[in-house]
Amino acid sequence: xxxxxxxxxxxTTANKLGVFRFRLVLAMIASYLxxxxxxxxxxxxxxxxxxxxxxxxxAMVALASCMAFSxxxxxxxxxxxxxx
Amino acid sequence: MLLLLATAFTFSAGGSAHAxxxxxxxxxxxxxxxxxxxxxxxxxxxxxxxxxxxxxxxSEYLTAGSSISAGQNGxxxxxxxxxxxxxxGLSGAIYASGxxxxxxxxxxLASWPIVLFLVAxxxxxxxxxxxxxxxxxxxxxxxxxILAGASTVVIVSFYLVAQMVGAGELISLxxxxxxxxxxxxxxxxxxxxxxxxxxxxxxxxxxxxxxxMIGGSAMIATLVLAKFGFSVSDLFKMATGNHPNGNKIMDxxxxxxxxxxxxxxxxxxxxxxxxxxxxxxRFFTVSDERAARISVFYATCxxxxxxxxxxxxxxxxxxxxxxxxxxxxxSGALFGGNNLAPIHLARxxxxxxxxxxISAVAxxxxxxxxxxxxxxxxxxxxxxxxxxxxxxxxxxxxxxxxSRISASVLGVxxxxxxxxxxxxxxxxxxxxxxxxxxSANFPLLLLAIYWDGLTTRGxxxxxxxxxxxxxxxxxxxxxxxxxxxxxxxxIFPYDSPALFTVPLTLFVCWIVSIAKAEPEGxxxxxxxxxxxxxx
Numbered sequence: 001x002x003x004x005x006x007x008x009x010x011x012t013t014a015n016k017l018g019v020f021r022f023r024l025v026l027a028m029i030a031s032y033l034x035x036x037x038x039x040x041x042x043x044x045x046x047x048x049x050x051x052x053x054x055x056x057x058x059a060m061v062a063l064a065s066c067m068a069f070s071x072x073x074x075x076x077x078x079x080x081x082x083x084x
Numbered sequence: 085m086l087l088l089l090a091t092a093f094t095f096s097a098g099g100s101a102h103a104x105x106x107x108x109x110x111x112x113x114x115x116x117x118x119x120x121x122x123x124x125x126x127x128x129x130x131x132x133x134x135x136x137x138x139x140x141x142x143s144e145y146l147t148a149g150s151s152i153s154a155g156q157n158g159x160x161x162x163x164x165x166x167x168x169x170x171x172x173g174l175s176g177a178i179y180a181s182g183x184x185x186x187x188x189x190x191x192x193l194a195s196w197p198i199v200l201f202l203v204a205x206x207x208x209x210x211x212x213x214x215x216x217x218x219x220x221x222x223x224x225x226x227x228x229x230i231l232a233g234a235s236t237v238v239i240v241s242f243y244l245v246a247q248m249v250g251a252g253e254l255i256s257l258x259x260x261x262x263x264x265x266x267x268x269x270x271x272x273x274x275x276x277x278x279x280x281x282x283x284x285x286x287x288x289x290x291x292x293x294x295x296x297m298i299g300g301s302a303m304i305a306t307l308v309l310a311k312f313g314f315s316v317s318d319l320f321k322m323a324t325g326n327h328p329n330g331n332k333i334m335d336x337x338x339x340x341x342x343x344x345x346x347x348x349x350x351x352x353x354x355x356x357x358x359x360x361x362x363x364x365x366r367f368f369t370v371s372d373e374r375a376a377r378i379s380v381f382y383a384t385c386x387x388x389x390x391x392x393x394x395x396x397x398x399x400x401x402x403x404x405x406x407x408x409x410x411x412x413x414x415s416g417a418l419f420g421g422n423n424l425a426p427i428h429l430a431r432x433x434x435x436x437x438x439x440x441x442i443s444a445v446a447x448x449x450x451x452x453x454x455x456x457x458x459x460x461x462x463x464x465x466x467x468x469x470x471x472x473x474x475x476x477x478x479x480x481x482x483x484x485x486x487s488r489i490s491a492s493v494l495g496v497x498x499x500x501x502x503x504x505x506x507x508x509x510x511x512x513x514x515x516x517x518x519x520x521x522x523s524a525n526f527p528l529l530l531l532a533i534y535w536d537g538l539t540t541r542g543x544x545x546x547x548x549x550x551x552x553x554x555x556x557x558x559x560x561x562x563x564x565x566x567x568x569x570x571x572x573x574x575i576f577p578y579d580s581p582a583l584f585t586v587p588l589t590l591f592v593c594w595i596v597s598i599a600k601a602e603p604e605g606x607x608x609x610x611x612x613x614x615x616x617x618x619x
Binding site: 039063077 | 183186187189190191193194196197198200201202316317320334335336337339340343346347350354374377378380381384385388391392
């Protein structure tokens, strides 16, 4: 084992949170919050019906939209960064 | 990970069913199950022996020599999240209560863009063996490594024990053996696999498992849809007709009761993923930042696809299994617990061969996940805890030796605690692990990467507070305080404290850092491990 005798001044900045990155993070969080708000709102204001549900519900569409948005956003980020 | 809640939910929902199940039906392993199991066990051992020949250095053992391609790493990351908890827990959650289970899946998927935008690239550029490497590029090495090592070992230990208990229960049900032998068998395989093959073996098993898991899920989902003439409407009609909650299973119910609790859970999962050690380790196995970000994209696509198939498996199990006395009792609870929904469904639509295949994939899933956890824990123990506590950098041979010893010790502890926790609902350990990851690891990582003003004192005080507050508040929440410990009404009203502890950690790091600047002549231990990665 080596002794810890060497002293190396080292204080560097790893990266800056760029405007592009920052906007994408905000977009993702906003999308997630929108999905959650919609789900909570729709669950509290559901109209009771005797008909049997036979199609995708608005809540399912909201969940699927958020999931699709997550995939699209990662793809967009990778596409833009790989072109740099 | 996430699926802790789904798993907890379905375990509790299926608890009574478990007690009432006809044991003979559950505890007789079929020949197909045993054949697939033996094939997978032999295959994983062959992979570990193959990988052990190359694992002669610590970088090869812990990070596969950073030679994993973006596609392979994407599959391995996806494999990490297609855990038994995800596959069985989410399907069981949908079976029990409908769309609530999918809410966790959407939250989980939304965490991946956060990982990609904020941590994936800098982690690959600045780190080598653990996320503490990123912290030490600007902070004093010893205190930061001790803190990061402690939180990593705690997270890995909690995770490991919970996985071992789940594995023991699942394997004993699937293969008709006792809980104790099941835990010991999984544990021994895990130790042999991890200490011999290291990260390369764990990665290849994850890749194979991910392909098998996606293939198996696609097969079940297709057979379910075929049963209803590929009409989703007919599937939904049958499901809502079978379920006692009727149309309510098409909406979010459980998570809409308390907006703050749901938001706190969401914050925990969104940011916790970016602080989980075994996920962060994956970014060290690829060659560069480009490969890191492409691998996240592949993983996100695969996980999204997997969750889409779970949706049909979940609703398919309601439509096919509920009301069928072969699989469920009169109250609708599945024999063996609701977590076995996809395995029962595989038998119902594809026969015993498909059910045996899916059971064996579930076993391979457990083995792959616990092996990845062991390697993440071993890496942090060798590179963070030992280095931080001793104040000395390790040479190559010593690092490799300590990593392997750490993997073995953690594995043995996992077996011992797994045996000790038989019959207990330990899903709260996973909740604790996620809370620590979100509240202690993620804020430190974020500030270390993006804020010049972070000081060692700020990081240590903030990180320690994040660790302690997340553990204490989770312990005082409804699940642990009231249900596990039985101490009466919970002191803290939410199961996940992340909504409060993440901002608290960030604030404390900031206020302590601006209160006193970092002393000049900052130093690091000799043989800097990461300096060459700094821009």
